[in-house]
Amino acid sequence: MATSWTRLAKDPFSVATFSSRRSTKSQRSVEAGCAKPCLSDWTQAGVSNVTGVKLLPLNTFLTNAIGLRQKLPKQSSKRRNDVARMAVAAPSKPVQDVDAPEENVLYDAVIIGSGMGGLVTATQLAAKGAKVLLLEKYIVPGGSAAYFEREGYTFDVGSSMMFGFGDQGTTNLLTRALAAVGKKMETIPDPAMVHYHLPDGLSVRVHRDYEEFIAELTSKFPHEKEGIRKFYDDCWKIFNALNSLDLKSLEEPRYLLGEFVKQPLACLTLAYFLPVNTGDVARKYIKDETLLRFIDIEDYAWSTVPASLTPMINSGMVLCDRHYGGVRYPIGGVGGIAQTLADGLEELGGKIAYKANVKRILVENGQASGVRLTDGREYKGKTIISNATRWDTFEKLLEPENMPDAEKKFQTRYRKSPSFLSIHMGVRADALPDDSDVHHMVLEDWSKMEESYGTIFVSMPTMLDKSVAPKDRHIVHAFTPCWIEEWEGLSPADYRQKKEQVADEIVDRLEKGLGFKGLRQATVFREVGTPRTHRKFLAREDGTYGPVPSRRPLGLLGMPFNTTALKGLYCVGDSCFPGQGVNAVAFSGMACAHRVAADIGLEKTIPVLDGAFNKLLSTVRDRV
Ligand SMILES: NC(=O)c1ccc[n+]([C@@H]2O[C@H](COP(=O)([O-])OP(=O)(O)OC[C@H]3O[C@@H](n4cnc5c(N)ncnc54)[C@H](O)[C@@H]3O)[C@@H](O)[C@H]2O)c1
Numbered sequence: 163m164a165t166s167w168t169r170l171a172k173d174p175f176s177v178a179t180f181s182s183r184r185s186t187k188s189q190r191s192v193e194a195g196c197a198k199p200c201l202s203d204w205t206q207a208g209v210s211n212v213t214g215v216k217l218l219p220l221n222t223f224l225t226n227a228i229g230l231r232q233k234l235p236k237q238s239s240k241r242r243n244d245v246a247r248m249a250v251a252a253p254s255k256p257v258q259d260v261d262a263p264e265e266n267v268l269y270d271a272v273i274i275g276s277g278m279g280g281l282v283t284a285t286q287l288a289a290k291g292a293k294v295l296l297l298e299k300y301i302v303p304g305g306s307a308a309y310f311e312r313e314g315y316t317f318d319v320g321s322s323m324m325f326g327f328g329d330q331g332t333t334n335l336l337t338r339a340l341a342a343v344g345k346k347m348e349t350i351p352d353p354a355m356v357h358y359h360l361p362d363g364l365s366v367r368v369h370r371d372y373e374e375f376i377a378e379l380t381s382k383f384p385h386e387k388e389g390i391r392k393f394y395d396d397c398w399k400i401f402n403a404l405n406s407l408d409l410k411s412l413e414e415p416r417y418l419l420g421e422f423v424k425q426p427l428a429c430l431t432l433a434y435f436l437p438v439n440t441g442d443v444a445r446k447y448i449k450d451e452t453l454l455r456f457i458d459i460e461d462y463a464w465s466t467v468p469a470s471l472t473p474m475i476n477s478g479m480v481l482c483d484r485h486y487g488g489v490r491y492p493i494g495g496v497g498g499i500a501q502t503l504a505d506g507l508e509e510l511g512g513k514i515a516y517k518a519n520v521k522r523i524l525v526e527n528g529q530a531s532g533v534r535l536t537d538g539r540e541y542k543g544k545t546i547i548s549n550a551t552r553w554d555t556f557e558k559l560l561e562p563e564n565m566p567d568a569e570k571k572f573q574t575r576y577r578k579s580p581s582f583l584s585i586h587m588g589v590r591a592d593a594l595p596d597d598s599d600v601h602h603m604v605l606e607d608w609s610k611m612e613e614s615y616g617t618i619f620v621s622m623p624t625m626l627d628k629s630v631a632p633k634d635r636h637i638v639h640a641f642t643p644c645w646i647e648e649w650e651g652l653s654p655a656d657y658r659q660k661k662e663q664v665a666d667e668i669v670d671r672l673e674k675g676l677g678f679k680g681l682r683q684a685t686v687f688r689e690v691g692t693p694r695t696h697r698k699f700l701a702r703e704d705g706t707y708g709p710v711p712s713r714r715p716l717g718l719l720g721m722p723f724n725t726t727a728l729k730g731l732y733c734v735g736d737s738c739f740p741g742q743g744v745n746a747v748a749f750s751g752m753a754c755a756h757r758v759a760a761d762i763g764l765e766k767t768i769p770v771l772d773g774a775f776n777k778l779l780s781t782v783r784d785r786v
């Protein structure tokens with residue numbers, strides 16, 4: 163079933179297809195370790211800055227120029243030809259995108275980055291009538307939730323586990339974000355969120371049906387029947403409260419007061435749980451140490467920290483939504499979500515520019531006023547919104563001496579989580595059981611849960627949607643946390659060799675842990691990405707998956723919202739409240755758009771109350 167997005171992804175002229183046609187040698191890439199090597203060939207050929215073009219052999223340059231022409235599906239053929247001609251005719255000067263956004267315009271919002279956080283902010287603002295410019299460094303939207311194609315496979319860059327696609331309640335944030343721009347995507351419900359394969363043969367399947375899950379867990383820990391119920395009941399209190407609120411900015415008092423009046427119990431429940439960590443709730447009801455470790459991995463699966471460091475509000479959201487809206491896979495792949503939002507943004511008159519690498523946030527009279535790209539272009543905005551991580555935003559995009567004290571504090575409270583080693587495989591379908599679950603987690607030793615390569619996450623989206631792989635093939639995406647340091651300073655040959663060696667070890671563990679005997683033999687395509695790959699293509703410092711608390715947090719209380727100490731500058735994405743997760747950053751995008759809209763007069767607020775409330779809020783949070 164082809165959606166318009168899948169047609170785009172499968173379009174023979176899409177850039178990813180262009181990439182996959184390149185030779186194996188060039189696939190190994192210009193920069194060793196690049197998971198999208200041809201894209202880096204392409205970038206190095208100087209699409210946004212062709213100063214290096216003279217160094218390339220003519221045939222490579224021409225192929226790249228044609229690739230560029232082919233990758234602009236939405237532009238007129240005249241424009242595409244113009245761009246390609248410019249690339250060929252004027253190789254020693256930076257090529258200006260002929261359809262580049264105008265520089266002499268004052269936008270309501272200039273947004274840096276088209277991750278899901280940036281895209282939701284952009285689309286929400288455009289839907290409210292704002293004049294929006296979205297600048298993306300890469301060549302497709304989505305960031306960690308984007309896609310790439312190789313040899314007929316459409317791989318999800320990150321996880322394939324999508325929440326937020328439900329059709330009831332208010333926590334279905336992807337459904338709502340798409341609806342705001344008049345879009346809807348077809349999705350396939352996943353019968354289980356994840357299948358855990360844990361030490362000592364403990365195997366737990368998280369069924370979509372809540373009672374089935376509780377029965378399965380209770381059968382493994384019958385002596386904790388009551389504790390299990392009580393723990394998950396607390397999660398439901400949170401989820402039901404969240405799912406009854408109109409989810410918007412907690413920094414906007416008019417909205418907040420309105421919700422307190424309409425839903426006092428829900429708001430008080432959330433206020434109660436705001437400073438609480440999951441581990442404390444679990445320990446209140448559960449004594450069995452193995453079951454407590456199970457609760458740890460229930461959180462680690464999406465927060466990359468154990469329950470003691472995971473805010474209870476987020477646990478309430480994830481551990482219940484999987485039985486409510488459930489996990490669903492968008493037909494054609496996760497990348498379609500970003501592509502569909504980007505289409506919707508443009509249809510509403512918003513502008514999105516790719517290969518637009520923001521180098522600097524401009525500050526005038528103590529207020530963020532615009533951005534400068536690496537090619538020198540400048541764009542002005544009443545507000546500037548960064549979807550880059552806070553480390554990238556405050557240490558690279560702003561002059562370091564402009565770092566506000568609040569950000570210094572953030573860096574003491576939160577640290578960068580590890581990145582991932584990602585193994586994208588195409589596997590002969592006859593080698594895998596037909597009825598396998600889509601998502602698995604494998605851990606052989608509890609004491610290694612948080613170590614590099616300790617826990618293996620597996621997504622096999624073709625178990626639900628065969629359209630993302632060639633006939634009789636499955637996608638197996640295995641990923642495991644690891645740090646960037648051990649991948650630095652290697653020669654290109656050593657780097658390549660290490661990638662393959664580590665990947666072989668992970669695949670061997672999957673053969674045992676999942677019972678997928680012969681997985682390695684049946685693998686007909688494999689590409690390995692490292693933290694360096696994440697850093698390069700996702701523009702995330704050290705390739706980090708996101709911020710995690712460096713010490714026991716007070717739940718979500720210390721997590722920064724969208725406004726920053728620099729007037730006019732906002733942040734959105736996983737280094738803002740409520741943290742990592744596509745549905746979480748979708749919330750962050752909605753909240754950010756709401757706050758920005760209030761600040762530029764597109765949304766009602768109560769100015770007198772606004773200032774005082776936010777002062778109080780930041781004083782309280784400063785003390786956390
Ligand atoms: N990191 C992973 O492996 C991974 C995997 C699965 C899901 N996720 C989820 O993805 C979400 C992250 O979403 P997000 O919205 O916070 O961010 P994101 O990292 O997905 O997107 C940020 C975007 O900003 C762009 N960008 C960064 N700096 C830029 C600059 N200077 N100029 C122009 N563009 C720039 C990047 O290219 C990227 O597209 C989280 O929910 C996370 O849980 C991450």
Ligand SMILES: CC(C)=CCC/C(C)=C/C=C\C(C)=C/C=C/C(C)=C/C=C/C=C(C)/C=C/C=C(C)/C=C/C=C(\C)CCC=C(C)C
Pocket residue numbers: 321323325356404409410412429430432433436463464465475476479480601602603619620621740741742743744745746749
């Ligand atoms: C006093 C004040 C300010 C407020 C009063 C009280 C009040 C009204 C509070 C309101 C709070 C609100 C609105 C909170 C909202 C919280 C939300 C929306 C949280 C959402 C969290 C979503 C998360 C954490 C989603 C995570 C999803 C996943 C699956 C993430 C990662 C996935 C992986 C790493 C891959 C896993 C893969 C495999 C294979 C296992």
